[in-house]
Amino acid sequence: MTTASSSRRKKALATNVRKRARPKKKPDWIMGAIPEDIFSPAHFDPEPKCPEARPVPDLERLRHVVANPAVYEVATAVLPHKLPGTRGCPASYPPYVYLIYICAIAIYDTARSAGATLQDAALWDVVREGVRRHLGDAEADALPDTGPRRYHWTGYQPKMLDVLPQLRDASRDAWIAQALAMGCLSETRPRGSRLRPDRSQVVHGDATVVRPPSDQTEETTRDEKTGELRRHRVDHDAGLQIEGGDRTVYGKKIVTMALRRAQTPHSRIVLNMDSARHRSPEDDPDREEEASTTLRLAHEILDRAPGVLAFTQDTVWRGKHRAPLIAHGVTVFTRQHDGATPRPLKHYVYRRCNHRIYTATGRACELLPTVDGVSLYNPLPVRDDPVREGKKSFRFYHDVEIPCPHGPHRELIPVYETREDRELDPRTRRPRFNRTEHIRQIPPLTDYGRRLLGFRQDSESHHSNLDYTHRDKRVPAYGTDGALLLCLGHAWVTNSIALGTAHERPH
Ligand SMILES: [Zn+2]
Incomplete structure (x- = not known):
């Protein structure tokens, strides 16, 4: 009796589930079995798993940043020197200190806590020792006794935004040079085949939506009880974005291209980065959309590192985006678009x-x-x-x-x-x-296609890392340029860790 009623209940539940589920359209075409061929060889070896990355404590992150010579070179070449006696800035810091500051924001979560942390004498000594090693005693001894406070940063930030395009370009050039020096994108060392390019020869691109400090979209609201008018800061560059194909997130889109070495934790090197348009061209005529931005970033990398064997990208790249890169001689791998029919x-x-x-x-x-x-x-x-x-x-x-x-x-x-x-x-x-x-150089539903698809996981973990670096997944900056500036800082931290831990053996 019990069995009969429970089976009836199960049946009823199953019917309900069936009713609720969206009716699936029966496909009018099917694929035959994937044959054994050059893309799915009989003895295919999957990519070995990367050993688990050890956690890198905050202080060590900062040490890697101040040990990176390119931080000083790029900042000195690009960032404006603050003139002495500028109002609101009693202590003067050289430009590289502010590049270190945006890295500190990525490490310590907010601009406020970065400023507070740099007041610690022992911690500021870490920065001074980095300066001493790269720029000499005189430069290190001339630094103020404590690091910049948040108001120093807020005073200097507009100057950084003024030269943001130059800072982006110089950072990209330094990052690509770092990748080449570390043996990635090499034209000479063994780098795998076109079918199975070595991990260090494959550049993966991805976009992430950076949330603004607040989701406020109205500049003023009226308190329902008191009738009081309240003013709010609105991020005019933020908008509703689709992330990962299905999630809707309010924010600004930043696209990144990066690579990593095989089986080496913390070896990710960001090669290039920029913001992409998400608003209509009428509202925002200067910004490019995501696909063309990533394509431009790819060409910028190819111009500086002709050894790139392959690019992987999500479905944002369609045929017209892949064609010029293929003509350039690289393999472009993306998942097949869902709606593609024979x-x-x-x-x-x-x-x-x-x-x-x-x-x-x-x-x-x-x-x-x-x-x-x-x-x-x-x-x-x-x-x-x-x-x-x-x-x-x-x-x-x-x-x-x-x-x-x-x-x-x-x-x-x-x-x-x-x-x-x-x-x-x-x-x-x-x-x-x-x-x-x-038709794809490496078809997605093959062993070599799946191997390249697996590489994309890494770019996603870079972005989730960026999200979780900052409190409540928000990057503490208004405007697309402000967000890009802090994302550049985050990339500098990532790359400095790759440089600083390069001698470590995987464990
Ligand atoms: Zn025949």
């Missing part, structure tokens, strides 16, 4: 047979007739991935095998954007084929 690629007609080839899930497939009106796309095994270097650009191909009862056929399929692809179709007046959208 497209006809070529109809091969031979003497005794013919084969209809389509693209699906980022690779060439043969369309096979099936029952029930469901199309089956059978992935063609790729036997080779030849690359031809032309005068102006690189051409990548998949050498595919088309299985056939008359014996297999071999065909070379371009996976770069060809001249014919770009020609306008007279009927649609659009380019004939968005090839780099539909």
